[in-house]
Amino acid sequence: MRYDLAIIGGGLAGTATAFYAAQMGARVIVIERRDVNLGASGSNAGSIHAQIPFDPFRHLGADWARHYSEVLPLFIESIRLWAGLEAELGGDLGFVAKGGLMVAGSDHEMQMLREKSAIEQAQGLGIDLWGADGLAERAPFLTGGFPGGAFCPIEGKADPFKVAPLFLKRAREAGAELLRNAPVTAVERDSGGFLITAGGQGIRAARVVNAAGAQAAEVARMVGVTVPIEAHAIQVSVTEKRPPLLPWLLYFTSEKLTLKQAAEGGFLIGGGWPARMRGGPVVDHRSTLRNLALAQRLVPGLADVQIVRSWAAMVNGTPDWRPVLGEVPQVPGFFLNLFPWMGFTAGPVVSKAIAALALGQVPEVDLAPFSL
Incomplete structure (x- = not known):
């Protein structure tokens, strides 16, 4: 053929x-x-991203971010396509785009968010910077005391299954x-x-x-x-179902985290934590515990939540x-x-x-x- x-x-x-x-x-x-x-x-954890990831920005700097930012128009256009994809394909994809919040863990990281947001805005990505008061008012589910965050209104989630x-x-x-x-x-x-x-x-x-x-x-x-x-082994966890609490995709600048709540009520906890290799990728309980502790640090309502499933997979990366x-x-x-x-x-x-x-x-x- x-x-x-x-x-x-x-x-x-x-x-x-x-x-x-x-x-x-x-x-x-x-x-x-x-x-x-x-x-x-x-x-993967089903995150719909648009913001420049903070971890490489911290380590590689603003010049890297400006070079990387050329991908942002692709994210913007793809999210527009995502918005009509369920109608185009005639099925449920679990797509929701209510926004994504990147929480700053310190005053220094808040300043880095300001620098990063200027690069993002130059590529046409809408970013709203919230101070401590704005964060407390708009995100009462968070632990108090964080200096602020960056909110991107087009981010969200979909169901990778x-x-x-x-x-x-x-x-x-x-x-x-x-x-x-x-x-x-x-x-x-x-x-x-x-x-x-x-x-x-x-x-x-x-x-x-x-x-x-x-x-x-x-x-x-x-x-x-x-x-x-490059191939990387990473892992994701999902918790038991809880009442609605978290409306957005949530990130944290101090450590790797993506956190969101599915429509069914379970929380998906990810962010690129490493899995182990044993013939193939397998869950590393150390990463599971640290990832969960980080989610609980940001959202006190998860203090007693139970993880019901964790899984590992290979993802690709470039330097x-x-x-x-x-x-x-x-x-x-x-x-x-x-x-x-x-x-x-x-x-x-x-x-x-x-x-x-x-x-x-x-x-x-x-x-x-x-x-x-």
Whole structure:
């Protein structure tokens, strides 16, 4: 069988690219080494981010933040796309965008938030700075005494268990095919495109999208390309259900934390705490305890909350936190859809753009700054 487009990876990036390409009339196949949504796309905490992450800002500085800030227009456009995605796909994705609050743990960190917000605002991202009084008035669920915070009104959450499967369902209805349990072992140039060996089968495609997440560097090497993708084992926890308390996505500047409350009442606690590797990623109880203690430090209402489930997964990262997107110059027809850390947020708009590029169309957003 010959396809217009072969997509390697069955996470959000791969399934969304397949959906948009199939909608454009392309003959598409998604090749997944295990099953759909088992990697970072289905194992993250479901945060919809737009603010520059504080931890790398603290360590890498303002020059890094200005360079990184080129991704913010992608977040803004993707969140606009997210807002209509449930209607477009015809299903519930658990999407809510009531805002995100980054709480400053000290006066010095509050000043850093001011510096960071100026960089964010220069890229068109709306940020409201709250002082101690504003924080106490608007966020009474927080522990008292923090000097302030930065509020981004477009941030929120979605359900990572639902997004990629629904993209895939609609892609298959539009004619896309799926090959499960088929690890890719070779990608070779072929007359008219590429020959991919996956699960012992040969698949020919005019063009290829590498959306393999933490395995993307391995796939890229098959066509002689080095991609600066790093794999990180991190973990997330969810608590028992509680009455509504936290309306927003919550961050903390002093340590890594993302905290939000699902519509069903459980709190999702994340932020990139490390898991252990034992054959694959497994939960590290030390990270679980520290992550929970941090959440309880910010929100006293969680003092006696019980964790009901924790899980670990591999996510991809790059040294400068920037994505690697678009056609590889030295391998025409081979495209990268690799968005580290914040790929759940950016996935819809970036995948739509990659599908357009791969089919010779002009995308709605500019991916040129993120070329390999």
